[in-house]
Structures are given as C-alpha cells and as structure tokens.
Amino acid sequence: DLYFSCIDDVADLLEAPLEVNWPYLRAAVCFLREHSSGTALRAITQVLAGECVELRAGVAKRFFYWDPLAIANTEVLEDPRQAAAAMRQCVRDVVHAWASRYAHVLLSLSGGLDSSIVLACLKDAPSRPRITCFHYYPLGADLDERAFARAAAAQAGLELIERPRDSSFSLQPLLTVRRAPEPTNYPYFLEHSRLDAQLAAEHGAAAVVIGYGGDQLFYQQRGEWAPGDFLHRRGLRPGMLRVALDAAQMDQVSIWQVLRG
Numbered sequence: 462d463l464y465f466s467c468i469d470d471v472a473d474l475l476e477a478p479l480e481v482n483w484p485y486l487r488a489a490v491c492f493l494r495e496h497s498s499g500t501a502l503r504a505i506t507q508v509l510a511g512e513c514v515e516l517r518a519g520v521a522k523r524f525f526y527w528d529p530l531a532i533a534n535t536e537v538l539e540d541p542r543q544a545a546a547a548m549r550q551c552v553r554d555v556v557h558a559w560a561s562r563y564a565h566v567l568l569s570l571s572g573g574l575d576s577s578i579v580l581a582c583l584k585d586a587p588s589r590p591r592i593t594c595f596h597y598y599p600l601g602a603d604l605d606e607r608a609f610a611r612a613a614a615a616q617a618g619l620e621l622i623e624r625p626r627d628s629s630f631s632l633q634p635l636l637t638v639r640r641a642p643e644p645t646n647y648p649y650f651l652e653h654s655r656l657d658a659q660l661a662a663e664h665g666a667a668a669v670v671i672g673y674g675g676d677q678l679f680y681q682q683r684g685e686w687a688p689g690d691f692l693h694r695r696g697l698r699p700g701m702l703r704v705a706l707d708a709a710q711m712d713q714v715s716i717w718q719v720l721r722g
Contacts, residue, residue, distance in 0.1 A: 462521070468640055479504055500642035507643060537694065548678065556582035565591040567657065567666040570621065572596065572609025575675025583670070584617050593664050595622040597653070624656065684711035685719040
C-alpha cells in the first residue's frame with residue numbers, strides 16, 4: 462500500500478497503468494459527486510477529513526476521529542429560532558477568527574445573501590480589520606447585480622471597486638495544473654484568482670474573502686429532503702404531512718413530488 466499527498470511522488474512506483482473511474486468523473490463534472498473515499502482513478506482511494514487509517518499486523522482499519530454525520534445526529538436542533546441563533550453565532554465566530562489574522566482584507570461582494578452576511582460579520586469583528594469590497598460584473602448580459610452590491614457596501618459605509626468580468630479567459634493553464642486523483646473546480650480560480658491577487662497587491666490586502674459555500678449554510682439545498690429526515694428521526698407521524706407541505710412550498714413543487722422523493 463502506498464500513502465501519498467501528491468500523485469507525482471509515486472507515479473514511478475506504480476506497477477500498472479491507472480484506470481479512469483468514469484462514473485466518478487461523470488458525477489464530478491455534473492456536480493453530482495457524493496463525498497466518498499473514491500477518486501477519478503480506480504486503484505486510488507482517499508483518506509477523508511477526520512479519518513484515521515490504522516495499520517496493525519498487515520491489517521488496515523479505518524475509522525473517524527471526527528465524523529460530521531455523527532455530529533449531525535447528535536443534539537439535533539429542531540426549533541427554528543434556536544437553530545438560527547446557533548448558526549448566527551457559529552458564522553460570526555468563524556469570520557471573526559479569520560479576520561483577526563489580517564489587518565486588511567478584500568471582500569468579494571456579489572450582492573447576494575452569502576457575501577452580505579460575511580460583510581456584516583466583518584464589520585463587527587473585534588479586531589476591526591480594514592475592509593475593501595470588490596465586484597466583478599458581466600458585460601452585455603442581463604445578470605448585472607451591481608445595484609445590490611452597491612447597496613450592501615453603502616449600508617456598511619465602505620467603498621466598492623467594480624471591475625468587468627473577462628468571459629474570454631484562457632483555459633490553457635488547465636494543461637499545467639497539478640495532477641490529482643480528485644478533480645477540483647478550476648474554472649472559478651482561472652477566471653478570478655489572478656484578478657483577486659492583483660487587487661490585493663494594489664490595495665495592500667493580505668487576504669481575499671468570498672461567500673463561497675454559503676449555499677450549503679443559508680439554505681439552497683432541496684427542501685424535499687426534510688420529510689426524509691423527519692421520518693428517520695420520528696417515524697411516520699401526523700407531523701410529517703406538515704413538513705412535506707412546507708418543503709413543497711419552499712421548493713415550489715407539488716407535495717406528491719416531495720413525498721415521492
């Protein structure tokens with residue numbers, strides 16, 4: 462067994478050509494890949510975050526020191542107000558902790574919910590970092606959200622740097638990226654990373670903050686999964702119909718579609 466972080470380090474030690482895991486790769490391209498130990502190469506698996514691989518007498522045992530699934534099923538919060546308060550406190554603590562490391566940060570302010578929440582947390586950070594907001598807007602499209610970004614920046618009393626998006630950015634760097642068995646979402650970085658770094662250098666900022674990942678926190682997942690959670694935790698009870706109706710309303714689908722899911 463070989464354990465490695467970079468596949469280039471062990472490429473010369475492999476006895477046979479590696480086989481592409483096409484189902485995994487198709488799922489990754491379609492953003493349908495579940496978080497598992499699989500990779501885009503059949504012979505290679507990964508050690509997941511929080512996981513330990515213990516080797517004793519030639520036998521490998523895998524277990525988790527930190528398991529988000531176990532945590533999610535412990536001390537479950539079902540009261541919306543209590544859950545919202547806990548979420549608010551957690552998000553503020555995380556943003557404040559990162560903000561404490563930098564005297565000046567750049568914030569990618571899209572005008573959407575996620576980056577606006579990050580802005581509010583940065584504004585009341587105890588370390589009081591200097592904040593510069595920036596926004597990339599499209600050319601010749603009906604997706605211009607500058608008005609929302611301007612409103613958020615004005616509310617916070619901050620300047621907003623506006624730059625046009627470059628829809629013709631080159632994909633050539635994809636040919637030189639580090640080889641890895643688990644694909645990464647490179648297009649975002651190809652389009653934005655150099656511009657972000659340039660802005661940071663121009664303004665003397667040491668970090669760039671974005672709202673990426675906020676969809677998973679601030680509800681962009683499908684509500685139709687909620688009845689399944691209810692059924693798992695409480696069984697088939699009258700309250701499940703109310704949960705299903707709420708989920709159908711949130712997702713704007715029929716209750717029958719929710720129940721089939």
